Amino acid sequence: MERSSGIFKRVDWGIILIYSLLVIFGWINIYAAVYNEDYGVIFDISQRYGKQFLWISISILLIIIIFIIDARAYEFLSYPIFIFALLLLVAVLLFGKEVNGARSWFEFGGIRLQPAEFTKVATALAVSRFMSVHDFRINRMTDLIKVAALIFLPAALIILQNDTGSALVYIAFVIVLYREGLSPWYLILGFIFILLFIGSLLASLYAVFFVLPILAILVFHFMYRNIRMTMIGIVMLVLLVLLLVINGYFFHYDKLKILVTGILVSLVILAYPAFVKRIKHYWLIAAVLVAAMAFTFSVEYIFNNVLEKHQRTRINVVLGLEDDPKGVGYNINQSKIAIGSGGFSGKGFLQGTQTKFDFVPEQDTDFIYCTVGEEWGFLGTSMVLILFGALLIRIVVLAERQRSKMNRIYGYCVASILFFHVAVNVGMTIGLTPVIGIPLPFFSYGGSSLWSFTILLFILLRLDTTRMDNF
Amino acid sequence: MENINSNRRFIITGLFILVLLIYMIRLFLLQVVDTSYKLSAENNVFRHIIQYPTRGLIFDRNGKLLVFNQSVFDVVIVPNEIKAFDTLLFCQLVDIKKEELIQKMREAKRYSSYKPSIIIQLLDFKKFSLLQENLYKFQGFYTQARTIRSYSSPIAANLLGYVGEVDTSIVNNNPYYASGDYIGISGIEKSYEEFLRGKKGLKIQMVDVHNRLKGSYKDGKFDTIAIVGSNLITSIDADLQSYGEKLLANKKGGLVAIEPNSGEILALVASPSYDPGLLVGKQRTKNYRKLSLDADKPLFNRAIGAMYPPGSTFKTINALIGLQEGVITTKTVLPCNGGFRVGSFYQKCHHGGSVNFIYSIQGSCNAYYSQVLMRILRDNKFDSISHAYENWRNHLLSFGIGRKLNTDLSNEVKGILFTKEFYDKRFQGREWRPLQFVSMAIGQGELGVTPLQMANVCAIIANRGYYYIPHIVKAINQNDSIDKRFYQKHKVNINKEYFEPVIDGMELVVQSGTARSAYFQGIDICGKTGTAENPHGEDHSIFMAFAPKENPKIALLVFVENAGFGSTYAAPIASLLIEKYLTDSISRPYVEERIINTKLNIE
């Protein structure tokens, strides 16, 4: 254990400053969002702002504990903590309290805890530990599957709690895997499938028809970097499209026809260079395209038969297929009104009308950003984003300066999780992402989320203080 | 490997920055560029609650209340607050059919499910109190009070006018009014709308998403208080008005009585009239339709809107102009011999031999005034007949004939008195011949005057040469704050001394002339009868009078349609009104009875 003065010297004060600013500004906004004239004191424990003060105080206690604990303990204890977290998730499924349809809370005498929040920390530690062993090769299928399982396990348990939003956060680990060398093809493939998913939902099958051949050309281009061949592919595509459009005047296309034609066109485009260059991956690419076709067909089935109605509506509203200002769209609309009405410099502290009068749902938790937008205007909202941006960049800097592989990976876990939360939460309030109920880190009201993010961040700071130590 | 991957930190950092930048651009568009969200926010939160001031009261000149306000109640619903309720009981309480209620509720819901809509208007106090007792059984139902006009007696309907809902053109052209507001549509209610309506107040309340009140916006900093409408003290004498209406009942016609030395209108009757109480509240639309379809036109204010030839009453003005222009003197004697003949032209009369000035008025000699007007038009002071006409016309204009008097009554008409240019155009360069105008000498031909204009002429004669613009409102809110034009003395271009001989003649008209039926002991009435030729039927009976001769207190004009000679009905009516006004009694009940019992051409 180091001398505490050493920790003081080596700790990253920049991050602590940003953290403090975010927590305090968040607290002020919770105060504004649920301000009650009869209990105007911000420390009034009967009100949520008073409670948040309590949670902040406990967070400081947690920070002290994190710094007292030996940095090596986080490595040694990572698996036990992870297993403990998984057990908690199972326990909450069995004994937990159901809130808003999600069985994800423990209640101890008035204090509610959400294990899923803390599981993020445990998973981050476990993933870092697992990926930092010497013979770990990320692009080796068995290793990749093991990491994926590590990530998928808590996510699956959280989905079982009916808390899909919290489970989606685990997607963020893809960024970590990418940093550690995951082939970008997995990401591109994932991206393609997302595009196909949206494309097939947008019902414009012509879009799918165009997306597939363009993909084929892109794939070809990136694999072989042959401009001439790519140009030939594009010309062939344009000719075929023209042919199809002309044909379209005489024939009515159904969905199947369009997809099959799309794939045939793509294969033809790829066949030429494949034949000329004798590319052996030709059949692999063909298989991907066929899979894409199958996927596109299954999307509709999954969408209509597997997803629940409210999930369908959320996706539809974000894609602009449904206008539902009184239902799901209501929340997004009211949230946009609250933020938009703030103008450049906002209406002033406690002057917000939209958030104060309950027009915005979950105004102190998931939609706390609306209060920022309404009362502090564009200055406030961009300030918050700049603070988060600075925090993320600083975390990446911290991660990269670690000698220990585990510390670096953990740093990226912290950055990725925070980024996912900020992007989805803020995106949701301004109508850019679906309404997924996850909190804004350090801002949203609630002990569980504040503590878990605090622990997540300060373990990194604690690990960072040992970066110079010899292992 | 490690090296390639560490480059990925920049891709990842780039992704973070890119996403946050996109969000900032989106926020900039949302918060700074697009202003529509601010409007939506206001619509969300603010409820502009309009405070309707009560409309000003209207009194008569003696402080008797004529028009006041009565509270009525609207039933308002907020659709999403309504729980299942006893429809049958509700329908019984407010006396409405179930289907109608369901229809109204559906309409309200279509308008807004969380904003209040009126579903029943103008509930009377009895039904209101019944409903109020039971209101707790009907969640989402509220009552709100409003006032409607009420009248202490059914008089002066045309004069007072009525109040009704504003139409879209008013809403579009006048920012004060909003759909559903009330506005004065005719009479005093219209001409004094700005005083009577007061000033609406505005309370800006904030509501939450459930439409629950959350208090005033900025502690009422932007609220305005409703200002109660001003009370009007009219110049009307309610008793005289009511008596005039009684006398003109069952006849078509009008009368205007003016206090000469102030221009205050003491009574203004148009007959047939209607009960002003018919045009308020729930029944207004129905009754209005009925009244507007009535062939006797009860909604038409004949006293200020009907034009007719003034007949022989006009001779007084020609006499005055003749004296002023020096074409005759009080000594002028002119032949009558049963009429006025020039070539083939013949204006019938009924006097033998010659007629002097005083007698020309007393006996209403057509021949005398035909010659007076010929002299006026052939006056060699002027180089042409047309200029002489123009001079004559200017005299008439100064008497208020052929133009609007600019009173405070709405719908005043200017009458008919054509310009020189009009005739120039008609004659197309041909010579002006005085004979073309000669029927105007006796108030026939191309002349149109309103009873109001002739009553004002009578006031001018009574005043010996001046008038104040007739007006109906004496004071607004106790102080003499009416428009300053009503305090300006207007003089006509006739010397004061010329009035005396005319007035002497008018005195004789009543004492021993054409209007002996107007005579009664004790008061010197000066008058002049008239008969307006009516090509469509029986002539209109006209009488113009003022009294007493010295220091006149009342000047009036009475006209009764299709009643024949002025002396038959108009003169006794005028005389009864003068007696009533000056002595507050009626010495000749038999005359009164005869008049009241006469029904003329009323369907």
Ligand SMILES: [Zn+2]
């Ligand atoms: Zn004669």
